[in-house]
Amino acid sequence: MFEAVVPLQAEHADLERRLADPNTHADPALARRLGRRYAELGAVVGAWLEWTRLGEDEQAARELGADDASFAEEAARTAARREEVAARLQRLLLPRDEADDKDVIMELKSGEGGEESALFAGDLLRMYTRYAEQRGWRTEVLEASESDLGGYKTVTVAVKGSGTPTEDDPAPYATLKFEGGVHRVQRVPVTESQGRVHTSAAGVLVLPEAEQVDVEVDENDLRIDVFRSSGPGGQSVNTTDSAVRITHLPSGIVVSCQNEKSQLQNREQALRILRSRLLADARDRADAEASEARRSQVRTVDRSERIRTYNYPENRISDHRTGYKAHNLDRVLDGELGPVLESCREADVAARLEALGEGA
Structure with missing residues (x-):
């Protein structure tokens, strides 16, 4: 089990040697690329070492449990923990999107709904900017075309991560790549005099910054x-x-x-x-x-046009790909986007695990 870790462990050790060589750091781009790969493999190797150690602990506890019931209970707890680590290690071994360690350029465009759509594009920009601030990321507006009422016909923003990506603190693209698609809003526009709810949309394009x-x-x-x-x-x-x-x-x-x-x-x-x-x-x-199987490993969360609805009257946000729903739209628009993005990540992992099982 987990035989694939052995060559990765050897690659991790080789990267450690190369990063310790001062000549490597004479090329900042190379050092940065090697550092990212080293951090990625470090998570895999760390999980594998923990899984191996827990196996040894479980076996020792079971042997001692023959004479002492308390050790039998310890063996059961260790076995449960080892299963958790095994599941984490399996996720870490899934084929990765090679762009997951990159920063992001996001393009937001108004769509159906005229001025209301442009205002909503501005709301989305604020949501992403606030979320980036919470993550310690930097944002920079590269290009913007404003509408008459202060929204955006188009706006392009760069999002830059805070350092070397890790499993617990992934890079902007690994986190925000699920945002690409059409975002639909249902609310009373500022231009509506009779208080009727209208539906409009804005488009989001997420690019790994090259x-x-x-x-x-x-x-x-x-x-x-x-x-x-x-x-x-x-x-x-x-x-x-x-x-x-x-x-x-x-x-x-x-x-x-x-x-x-x-x-x-x-x-x-x-x-x-x-x-x-x-x-x-x-x-x-x-x-x-690529083949259908390869595509399913690279892009598993459906990027159909309408990916999410923001319903203001009900304070509800709904992701149509994952089934996520919550009545905290006001907080999400203020940057609390984490649970929504986590539902996308979990759906992506589940789909890739399923695809891996079908290909086995």
Whole structure:
């Protein structure tokens, strides 16, 4: 049982040696990548060592239990604990999404419902920002197009983790990847004079933020246009050609940024978004070419269009993929998103375990 741990333990020991070598840290990107893998394997090796130790303790307690009933009770408790550790170890050994240790770029867009949808997109941005603050993550708005009433037609935000991801403190993408899809809201819009409840929606796209080593962008494949910024933002807005539009010619992906005051800053922001979109595009193509079994291991929680409903009159939030429901919408919108995300993670783990069993 758990034979797969043996080569992982050897890899963990090798990574420990490499991370102790000062030459490794001469390349910060390499050191960061090795550190993440070391932390990931550390959780596996730690669980396996605990499982092995508990097995030895259980056997010793059972031998002593033949003469002393108290040891028989201890053996039963140890066996129960060992089963818990075995279940945890099994989850840790499941195939991982290779992007789970990455930061996130989230794109929120208004949809059906006009101004009301744009206001709801702003509410979602606030929810994610508050949740990130609670986790100790940093957020940065990369690009935004505001609506007339203060909502967002589109807004792109980067979410950066607080350090090396662990099992108990995963990276932003591992946590927020389940948020991609259409979020539906039911409430009385501010523009509704008769108090009728309307339904509108906003879309959320979650991308793992690509590092330069993940995606190589050839400058010859880019068409870069500059134009005059529009909207609020200071003296340079509407007076200088600081806004940047980048077109990736091979894929046709277009990214525009105008939030920053300088053309150089907007160019860097646009390239960040472009790299993440290209990485997501490459991942989608790989998934499409993979077998059904492989796809079920990589993306198991259904990403159908309508993933969640936010019902204001009933203060209710409902996730349509997992069946999660709670009447604490006000607190969720204030950043208490943890239980909702945990229901998605548990459903994902259960589906991958089921797929693993079917493939065995």
